[in-house]
Amino acid sequence: TGREKSHAKNVSGRGVKKEPVSISKDNGLFAANKPNCTKAIDVISKSIELCKICFVEISKDNRHFCNQSSITENVVVKIESLPEKTQDRILHKLFASKAKMSSSSPTLFNVGMTLRTEGRNARVILNPKRENPIHFSEDKLDNFVTNTGMSLIQMNTVTNFIRATAGKRSIPSYYRDHASKKAKILEDVYQCADDYFDIEKLPEKEKRSVVFAEAETLLDSVLQSREQHGGIVIKLMADGVPNIKETYDNVKLLCDLTKLNNIPFKFVSDYKLLLIALGQQTATSMYPCPFCFITLDVMRSGEVGEKVPCFDEGASAQLKISSECLKLKTFGDIRESYNASFVRELKKVYPSTGLSNTLKVHVLLEHLEHGLHFLNGNSLGVFSEQAGESVHREFLKYWAKYQVNNLESENYSIQLRKAVVEFSSRHL
Ligand SMILES: [Zn+2]
Ligand SMILES: [Zn+2]
Ligand SMILES: [Zn+2]
Structure with missing residues (x-):
């Protein structure tokens, strides 16, 4: 009742300010007596009527309008009194x-x-999720260093910057130690040597520095550091040392140094290197195929393929083939279970295109189907040399950090070895 008469409200505006009257026993107002509940209900039920919606007293003096804002106001007052x-x-x-x-x-x-x-509408989130603090794991940072080919000093600047902006804990403590250890995991595996190689445009072999690891040792230490089984890519590279020719002797020398035959491996290369490794000559020599004894003349005339009369001729046949090839998308789609009907179809259509029979076409038509049996459940992608080729570009990033231009320099092999160690360790 006190509130209804606005005795407890602060009155603002013009005029004399009325002192709020606080309700007590003395000024005779009933609500302050805190009677026990049952009695109070008795009294109330006899004397006043309440609005059914907002529980506010209704009397002849107090005309009650029950609208949205008054309901809110009245119910809130009620709840706040609890x-x-x-x-x-x-x-x-x-x-x-x-x-x-x-x-x-x-x-x-x-x-x-x-x-x-x-x-404006208010937006409330109940039991909100705690924002995750920014944190870079060692693995993430390692990947960053590996991909950028950044030096440890540069990386230190980056981590310091992150620590300063995103908080001390955003970078694992002792990351610097971890990173410098990581770059030297394969330190003991790689060796330096000087050997005689076939060089472009030179009739005689010449001495060049070579950095290598024995395949077995390398495989062991890689698997140890990864704590798992699996394979590695061993790349025979001529980066860093200029003008090394792709010849049988050079490839043999690298295979001997690394003792490659001590571990099981798949030989992934382009046709040029494959032919060299098999002791054959180029793809335009008398016997150009690494997989059979077909002669160049027979291959070019396309007499091996069974000639079937075909309605498509020339350009339209070419179009048909290219649309079929697009369906394959990637070599990853070609598996052991691959239905060889595509190859058989191609064999029928190809002669009508008028295109020449190159070594690649010959291998696709005659040898692909048989080769699929040796994939052990993998896709043809494992024989793709694209991944291997990207290694060159990646290595040059690291070589750029250590590069020595003078081949005669004593530092040359030391720096080359440093580059190889860091490159390989970081790409574990
Ligand atoms: Zn009650
Ligand atoms: Zn009401
Ligand atoms: Zn062949």
């Missing part, structure tokens, strides 16, 4: 039942909802 703990429970119940409408998760974890309030 003990704080009860208020919290009421609020939680209301939020929870609203949250259940907008989310199917039973835990009500991180549920967002919109309250249609006066003016």
Whole structure:
């Protein structure tokens, strides 16, 4: 009753300020007596009528308009008069039942909802998820260093910057030690030697530095550091040392140094190197195929393929083939279970295209089908040399850090070895 008569409200505006009257036993107002509940209900039920919606007293003097804003006002006043703990429970119940409408998760974890309030809508998130602090794991940072080919000093600047901006914990402690150890994991594996190689445009062999690892030792230490089984890519590279020719002697020398035959391996290369390794000559020599004894003349005339009369001729046949090839997308799609009907179709159509029979076409038509049996469940992608070729570009990033231009320099092999060690260690 005190509130209804605005005795407890601060009155603002013009005029004499009325002192708020606080309700006590002395000024005779009933509500301050804190009577026990049953009695109070007795008294109330006899004397006053309440609005069914907002529980506010209705009397002849107090004409009650029950509209949206007065309901809100009146109910809030009611709730605020309750003990704080009860208020919290009421609020939680209301939020929870609203949250259940907008989310199917039973835990009500991180549920967002919109309250249609006066003016701009309010957005509430119940039990919000804690923002994850920024953290870079050692692996992530290692990958970054590996991909950029950054030096440890440069990387130190980067980590210091991140620590300063995103907090001390964003970078693992002792990352610097970890990184410098990581770059030297294969330190003991690689050796230096000088050997005689075939060089471009020189009739005689010449001495060149070579950095290598024995295949078995390399495989062991790689598997040890990865703590798993698997394979490695051993790349025979002529990067860093200029003008090395692709010849049988050179390839043999590298295979001997690395003792490649001590481990099982797949030989992945382009046709040029494959022919060299087999002791054959080029793809335009008398016997150009690495897989059979066909002669160049027979291969070019295309007499091996069974000639079937075909309605498509010339350009339209070429179009048919290219559309068929596009369906394959990648070599990854060609597996052991691959239905060889594509190759058989191609064999029939190819002669009508009028295109020449190159070594690649010959291998595709005559040998691919048989080769698929040796994939052991892998796709033809394992024989793709594209991945191997990207190693060159990657290595040059590292070589650029250590590069020595003078081949005669004593430092040359030392620096070359450093580049190889860091490159390989980082790419474990
Ligand atoms: Zn009660
Ligand atoms: Zn009402
Ligand atoms: Zn062949």
